[in-house]
Amino acid sequence: MDLLDRIRARDTRATARALTLVENGDEPMLAALDAAHAALPHPERIGVTGPPGAGKSTLTSALIKHLRGAGKRVGVVAVDPSSPFSGGALLGDRLRMTEHALDPDVFVRSMASRGRFGGLAIGAHDACDVLALAGFDPVIVETVGVGQSEVDIARLADTTVVVLTPSAGDSVQALKAGIMEIADVVAINKADQPGAARLEEDVREALELRPHGAGPHWQPPVVRSVATKGEGVAALADAIAQHRAFLEANNVMSQVRATRAKARLVDLAGEALLKAVSASPLFERVSGQVSAGTLSPRAAVSELLRTLGV
Ligand SMILES: Nc1nc2c(ncn2[C@@H]2O[C@H](COP(=O)(O)OP(=O)(O)O)[C@@H](O)[C@H]2O)c(=O)[nH]1
Ligand SMILES: [Mg+2]
Structure with a gap:
């Protein structure tokens, strides 16, 4: 049986192997994926981005738990473009999600964006396709919101969750970095720390100032969470589901996919x-x-x- 068939049969080792091949830009592997292209499943893709240390991995882990409770099989790609060599944050991502390590219906892969010309989006996209083939739905992509990567993640995901924290400077920084422009949902994490109410106010204000394009309008919900305690996670999952429903109800989903395919071509x-x-x-x-x-x-x-x- 070839590797792709084994992945389709939900063989965990085959999936892990394929992800490594993809990460290394292995030509036969990529060619096999391309041959399967038209028949690839399209799982829901959720992007989770925000500054380092905001609690993205902890929140993702809590979200996995919630989604598992709803019977979903969850795939995660955690990409850290900010420290391609240290591996420190990657280790952190894995540590935060260890509670799911033995669950065959959860697959977490950390990757650095090194080694490929195009950076984050190219390798992560292929990794999402492998997880799609392995029957994971949704696939969550965690990235640090630094520089170009937040634009990349907005292209990768159907729904982009921006995670912010009340710690000093976050709000101003987020506005500057343009993160607010890509947010479909905003999570104010570490809501157990002082300043959450103030940040929420700032964020809501910033979101109202976003230019409305033509077509149906989506107003991003703002959800407060304490990822370490699982608080607010159900509300976050709900907000993500609402955005999903919006995309589907307004026929925007096919547009999102078409834009994504074009961006990938470029x-x-x-x-x-x-x-x-x-x-x-x-x-x-x-x-x-x-x-x-x-x-x-x-x-x-x-x-x-x-x-x-x-
Ligand atoms: N007080 C508090 N700490 C949190 C919360 N969420 C995450 N943390 C802690 O923040 C640190 C960074 O979390 P991590 O998930 O690795 O952040 P990431 O870099 O955004 O993925 C860890 O020590 C977490 O335990 C929260 O809601 N409240
Ligand atoms: Mg992380």
């Missing part, structure tokens, strides 16, 4: 082009000239593209 095209360009023998020469200052970077790119026939 990501992969960028990755392939970058690979091709940097593998070209001309690359070495022009990069020498660029370093020496005798050729402008833009002129170098034009020359490379001409050589590649693009």
